[in-house]
Amino acid sequence: MTDARLIDGNLFSAKLRETLALHVQDMRDRHHVIPGLAVVLVGEDPASQVYVRTKHKRTVEAGMKSFMHTLPADTPEREVLTLIEGLNDDPEVHGILVQLPLPKHIDSQKVIEAIDPSKDVDGFHPINVGRLAAGIDAMVPCTPLGSLMLLKDVLGKLGGLDAVVVGRSNIVGKPMAQLLIKESCTVTVAHSQTKNLPEVVRRADIVVAAVGRPEMIRGDWLKPGCTVIDVGINRIELPDGTKKLVGDVAFAEAVKVAGAITPVPGGVGPMTIACLLRNTLVACARLHHLDVPEV
């Protein structure tokens, strides 16, 4: 059998960002409004610093305003909440993202709930979680939204397909399941206590892997020809000491069985950032009562 088609998240996200940049230009020319994204990072976690820098770069490239707030790891919770209140009231800020995870002394749920739901470009506020669950217009979390865009690009309509989401987190698994239900898939959410996980996964036309365990999903768990979206980003050390980025799927095995698969890196990761910009553009349009671009 021939190898699976590689789903190119770098290419898709680059095209999406180009489209977004055109809408930003149009908004600026016709309405004198520039979408603005505020990113809050608390602490010095090196991986988070890299992500936040990439977000800043992509935001500016798309013609949007980027407001970076980097706070020391020991910043009191009260100060983070005060910063968010300021961003909620700032007319130049249309999107607010607080980089997770936060230091342990800060209650992340409290911080998320402090964000104005109309500026909650991560889609983590309970208002947006509820709206998505109810099938109402919502800010949709970026990673599931990007994953859905890739799935629709590969498969067209998803109605009637069997989808298995492995992982039940609030940031990926649960919202992903909601989106797939809305697309009329038959959705199973599997997790660490699922019995016969390989068998469950083998029923799926669509597999979304979001467990955070390196290469857990094996090639022989997959139905031949299925579509695999690998959300995992795990840094592992090889026996020779070199470091490598791998997903939650054993790629070398899976590529022999699947019909299409996202690589890591270059799959879902870049889509997450492009969707963050997309959500910021949409939030900006809504806040200014402009036509909301269909992107």
Ligand SMILES: Nc1nc(=O)c2c([nH]1)NC[C@@H]1CN(c3ccc(C(=O)N[C@@H](CCC(=O)O)C(=O)O)cc3)C=[N+]21
């Ligand atoms: N409030 C919040 N919202 C987030 O969306 C959020 C967060 N917190 N905390 C951390 C995670 C992680 N995340 C990624 C974004 C892009 C890539 C990405 O672009 N990855 C590239 C490069 C990977 C690399 O080389 O490190 C790729 O997969 O090809 C990865 C991971 C967003 N996150």
